[in-house]
Amino acid sequence: MDKIETMRAFVAVAQDQSFTAAGRRLGLSTKLVSKYVQHLESQLKTQLFNRTTRSVSLTDVGAAYLERCRPILEQMDELDDLVRERQGALSGPIRLTAPTGFGSTRLTEALIPFLQAHPEVELDMKLTDHRVALVEEGLDLAIRISVLRDSALIARKLADMPLVLCASPDYLNRAGRPRSPEALPTHTCLVNSNQQEPNIWRFHKAGREHVVRLHGAVTSNSPGALAQMAIGGLGIAMSPFYPVEAALADGRLERVLPDHATDLFGVYALYPPNRHLTRRLRALIDYLAGELGPFKLPE
Structure with a gap:
């Protein structure tokens, strides 16, 4: 044996x-x-x-x-x-993890042409909204959307990802449109529990930072679920742009406090520093850097 x-x-x-x-x-x-x-x-x-x-x-x-x-x-x-x-063609396994919503939509759309062009690459994609330890799980690469924290992993930014504050017209007609960040604690706010400080939202205007602490908010670890709750009129969401892009475009959601800037997330590829970066992994990271984004908020 x-x-x-x-x-x-x-x-x-x-x-x-x-x-x-x-x-x-x-x-x-x-x-x-x-x-x-x-x-x-x-x-x-x-x-x-x-x-x-x-x-x-x-x-x-x-x-x-x-x-x-x-x-x-x-x-x-x-x-x-x-x-x-040495044989030339890209081949072999790539074990990748990504957030569920982004991985099943924008990332998958980007991956399809790459896999069609390199049929000998074997993709194993693990989608989860929880942080996964790459080495312990035997993974090669993580795609993450966040403000990058200190990490032992090597990171390459693939694209900028705006955060957008938004709600449905129905909710805003019922509850009123907040005129300043300080009004948000009086509203039902839909919070991503995966964030480092989920109940703190930060805004910037004219060189001044507004820090809002939320209480009694609806929480989920899935940006896609929060986007659907916002579309359904449950409250105001602070969401990465990708799950709310279509709803903003067709009017199911509208931006809240559009004159206040929010933090900017990034889409990152992360991999362990002590692991050989294979040619197929380098090719995939380079490819995704060209294919993902740009993600631009509507004017």
Whole structure:
């Protein structure tokens, strides 16, 4: 039994804490994954996992082995990548994560021509509105929309992403149109709970910063869900431009306080600094930098 394949099975089980999920990740049966891990444990003469009917967790030895397995497998992948790169055509896997709404719309639209042009590239895209640890999850690349925080990851900005304050005409006709940021706490505000300070909104006008603290707001970790709530007349949303672009264009939403500037988000590609950036990853990042955006608010 191939040692590298048993190590890959072990790492997948450790990442997913499940033999079944690891099998799905690797395209193998649960029984075969279990057989690989058992063979590895037999070779090492030690137990790598604590197993119960409900959970799978690493032993102390298993955790130490995992830490040393990952760089070995990464080096093996880099060797494979080197051979592929010498052959000319882009090929091999790209494991990518992105926000659900953006990933299923604008990002997917941009990816389709790239994948059609490079049919030997194998894309594994994990969409989630939660932050994902790239190394621990075995991912190559993250697409994130935010104000970039300090990070151990290498980041490249792909596009600017305006934030827009907006609400439906129906809501504004009922509740009134706020004339200043200070009026917002009297309104129902729809807040993205993924933000670093979700209940604080910042505005800028004539060199002055307005900081608004919100209370009793409706919250969600999905910008797309907040956009739909705003369209449905539930309140005022501070949204990245992409999920509200169409509704602003056709009048289902209108901008609120358009004379006050909001913070500017960016669309970023992030990847681990200690991982070899393959030619296919470099090509994808360069391609997305040319295809995404510009995202411009309506006048």
